[in-house]
Amino acid sequence: xxxxxxxxxxxxxxxxxxxxxxxxxxxxxxxxxxxxxxxxxxxxxxxxxxxxxxxxxxxxxxxxxxxxxxxxxxxxxxxxxxxxxxxxxxxxxxxxxxxxxxxxxxxxxxxxxxxxxxxxxxxxxxxxxxxxxxxxxxxxxxxxxxxxxxxxxxxxxxxxxxxxxxxxxxxxxxxxxxxxxxxxxxxxxxxxxxxxxxxxxxxxxxxxxxxx
Amino acid sequence: xxxxxxxxxxxxxxxxxxxxxxxxxxxxxxxxxxxxxxxxxxxxxxxxxxxxxxxxxxxxxxxxxxxxxxxxxxxxxxxxxxxxxxxxxxxxxxxxxxxxxxxxxxxxxxxxxxxxxxxxxxxxxxxxxxxxxxxxxxxxxxxxxxxxxxxxxxxxxxxxxxxxxxxxxxxxxxxxxxxxxxxxxxxxxxxxxxxxxxxxxxxxxxxxxxxxxxxxxxxxxxxxxxxxxxxxxxxxxxxxxxxxxxxxxxxxxxxxxxxxxxxxxxxxxxxxxxxxxxxxxxxxxxxxxxxxxxxxxxxxxxxxxxxxxxxxxxxxxxxxxxxxxxxxxxxxxxxxxxxxxxxxxxxxxxxxxxxxxxxxxxxxxxxxxxxxxxxxxxxxxxxxxxxxxxxxxxxxxxxxxxxxxxxxxxxxxxxxxxxxxxxxxxxxxxxxxxxxxxxxxxxxxxxxxxxxxxxxx
Numbered sequence: 001x002x003x004x005x006x007x008x009x010x011x012x013x014x015x016x017x018x019x020x021x022x023x024x025x026x027x028x029x030x031x032x033x034x035x036x037x038x039x040x041x042x043x044x045x046x047x048x049x050x051x052x053x054x055x056x057x058x059x060x061x062x063x064x065x066x067x068x069x070x071x072x073x074x075x076x077x078x079x080x081x082x083x084x085x086x087x088x089x090x091x092x093x094x095x096x097x098x099x100x101x102x103x104x105x106x107x108x109x110x111x112x113x114x115x116x117x118x119x120x121x122x123x124x125x126x127x128x129x130x131x132x133x134x135x136x137x138x139x140x141x142x143x144x145x146x147x148x149x150x151x152x153x154x155x156x157x158x159x160x161x162x163x164x165x166x167x168x169x170x171x172x173x174x175x176x177x178x179x180x181x182x183x184x185x186x187x188x189x190x191x192x193x194x195x196x197x198x199x200x201x202x203x204x205x206x207x208x209x210x211x212x
Numbered sequence: 213x214x215x216x217x218x219x220x221x222x223x224x225x226x227x228x229x230x231x232x233x234x235x236x237x238x239x240x241x242x243x244x245x246x247x248x249x250x251x252x253x254x255x256x257x258x259x260x261x262x263x264x265x266x267x268x269x270x271x272x273x274x275x276x277x278x279x280x281x282x283x284x285x286x287x288x289x290x291x292x293x294x295x296x297x298x299x300x301x302x303x304x305x306x307x308x309x310x311x312x313x314x315x316x317x318x319x320x321x322x323x324x325x326x327x328x329x330x331x332x333x334x335x336x337x338x339x340x341x342x343x344x345x346x347x348x349x350x351x352x353x354x355x356x357x358x359x360x361x362x363x364x365x366x367x368x369x370x371x372x373x374x375x376x377x378x379x380x381x382x383x384x385x386x387x388x389x390x391x392x393x394x395x396x397x398x399x400x401x402x403x404x405x406x407x408x409x410x411x412x413x414x415x416x417x418x419x420x421x422x423x424x425x426x427x428x429x430x431x432x433x434x435x436x437x438x439x440x441x442x443x444x445x446x447x448x449x450x451x452x453x454x455x456x457x458x459x460x461x462x463x464x465x466x467x468x469x470x471x472x473x474x475x476x477x478x479x480x481x482x483x484x485x486x487x488x489x490x491x492x493x494x495x496x497x498x499x500x501x502x503x504x505x506x507x508x509x510x511x512x513x514x515x516x517x518x519x520x521x522x523x524x525x526x527x528x529x530x531x532x533x534x535x536x537x538x539x540x541x542x543x544x545x546x547x548x549x550x551x552x553x554x555x556x557x558x559x560x561x562x563x564x565x566x567x568x569x570x571x572x573x574x575x576x577x578x579x580x581x582x583x584x585x586x587x588x589x590x591x592x593x594x595x596x597x598x599x600x601x602x603x604x605x606x607x608x609x610x611x612x613x614x615x616x617x618x619x620x621x622x623x624x625x626x627x628x629x630x631x632x633x634x635x636x637x638x639x640x641x642x643x644x645x646x647x648x649x650x651x652x653x654x655x656x657x658x659x660x661x662x663x664x665x666x667x668x669x
Binding site for chain 2: 016018020022023026027028030031033034045046050073074077078079080081082083085100102103104107108111112159160161164172173175176177179182183186187190194195196197198199200204205
């Protein structure tokens with residue numbers, strides 16, 4: 001994942017609370033490999049009719065080039081499916097601004113370079129009023145945690161460790177392997193002092209099925 | 213004197229390998245559970261060319277796409293491929309796998325506890341938000357996304373920020389017909405679906421102590437629906453006797469050491485919680501959802517609130533001020549990691565015994581073991597005689613990935629965990645409630661107050 005510190009693009013508003021990950025990416029599309037792309041499934045059942053045709057009245061549909069999504073509270077609640085983030089990223093969304101996010105969704109977003117920016121409700125409402133969907137340019141700066149639209153700047157909240165991760169494009173596995181020594185030392189201690197915590201295969205997998 | 217510790221503190225410290233300057237901890241993972249949906253994570257480690265770090269701590273379970281009917285003849289190519297993919301990935305990495313035909317196959321959050329893989333004091337991860345279920349044993353258990361699943365596969369560790377501790381204390385005796393499901397829907401309705409966001413919720417109080425392990429699992433399972441990262445209940449004798457002699461439980465040699473550790477797993481008097489909620493058990497009624505979010509829930513004898521969200525009402529085909537009682541339903545579902553354990557099936561069967569269901573429905577036991585036990589007890593006969601389908605175990609109609617779907621516009625009384633738009637199929641209308649309430653709804657063809665049934669009260 002490559003890092004980024006600033007982003008400019010147009011925004012679209014989807015002013016609903018509690019858009020859960022089942023709505024962002026309905027379960028029936030989750031069997032695809034990532035390489036197939038998840039963009040066309042984003043918010044599928046909200047933005048498409050039963051024949052799969054785009055509903056022109058749905059906020060996002062007239063503005064496929066927007067890279068900033070402004071929404072309500074508790075965006076991405078529910079299922080831990082990371083494919084909800086893939087659907088956003090594959091649709092070209094780089095920033096989601098909301099009053100709050102589901103915890104697992106927010107972690108998944110950062111792991112894929114998508115910024116889940118939290119604004120206080122007053123700021124969110126103010127920003128919302130400044131936006132003409134698909135037209136108003138919005139810029140985001142991770143270094144200053146700021147969002148600017150129409151010369152007005154708002155400060156968003158995000159855990160500093162996540163800011164670092166987005167800016168540096170860190171891959172956790174690489175970071176963790178630097179701690180290999182600590183991990184193997186922990187493991188050895190753990191094996192000695194918490195022997196009970198290691199699952200012993202006694203009955204379930206080595207006997208023929210009919211004897212279980 | 214040192215600061216009194218919470219259960220969360222103790223579990224966290226035990227698993228912390230190192231902590232970065234920014235406060236993020238690298239945690240050791242004791243059990244990693246994978247399912248068909250973990251295919252993205254396996255693809256990620258394959259792309260890096262790394263192996264699974266600890267195959268013996270990793271377990272596969274086929275559940276999300278498991279057909280409830282006709283397991284041996286899967287006609288949908290995508291579903292067959294998802295199941296085969298997990299078979300292949302677990303085989304390649306030498307991971308023990310409860311595959312579709314394994315005698316212990318079932319829903320991952322039912323199988324883990326019933327096999328003794330879930331123990332107090334462990335850190336348990338799975339790429340599924342309802343991993344919070346395992347917290348019922350005093351385990352640190354939470355759902356993670358695919359990138360994190362890949363990280364655990366590759367390193368057996370995970371970077372995490374410690375959630376804030378929150379405590380929900382419930383005292384008093386639950387009224388007849390009120391269950392752990394109702395406790396959960398009650399507090400979520402009270403605090404909202406983001407009410408516990410960023411927190412680890414520990415449940416305590418005499419009401420909790422009196423709950424069975426099955427009921428505790430239902431309660432911890434639903435913690436995520438209130439936005440919590442995880443749920444926790446301190447282990448006690450109920451926990452220890454549930455675990456003893458289960459296949460993967462510590463053997464006689466290791467049991468004393470385990471018990472010694474487990475007996476330290478509680479929040480010390482005076483421990484600080486970022487948030488405290490107290491609930492009187494008497495205030496909890498059989499609760500049902502009216503809307504499209506688990507916090508849109510009311511007592512079954514209540515009215516849909518005047519300020520109810522318009523879009524949710526439109527989707528559900530309901531109106532403000534309307535009674536939930538008497539609302540006609542089209543079908544029922546009894547199953548899911550929330551409410552499909554033996555106790556749940558017994559409660560539902562008790563309501564249906566000797567009656568015909570007025571609507572069709574599906575009963576999917578939480579695991580193959582639950583299914584066998586239910587059949588030994590004759591519960592399958594009760595459901596079948598009532599006219600419901602008695603099928604195999606899997607996530608089924610809770611998430612609609614295996615082909616089981618509620619048709620658009622149909623109203624389903626369901627023992628599941630999410631009444632989200634389209635969760636049970638596009639256009640489906642879900643009403644969450646306890647297993648006995650679902651059974652009562654089946655019997656009358658509409659939502660009814662279980663407490664008013666003469667043979668129950």
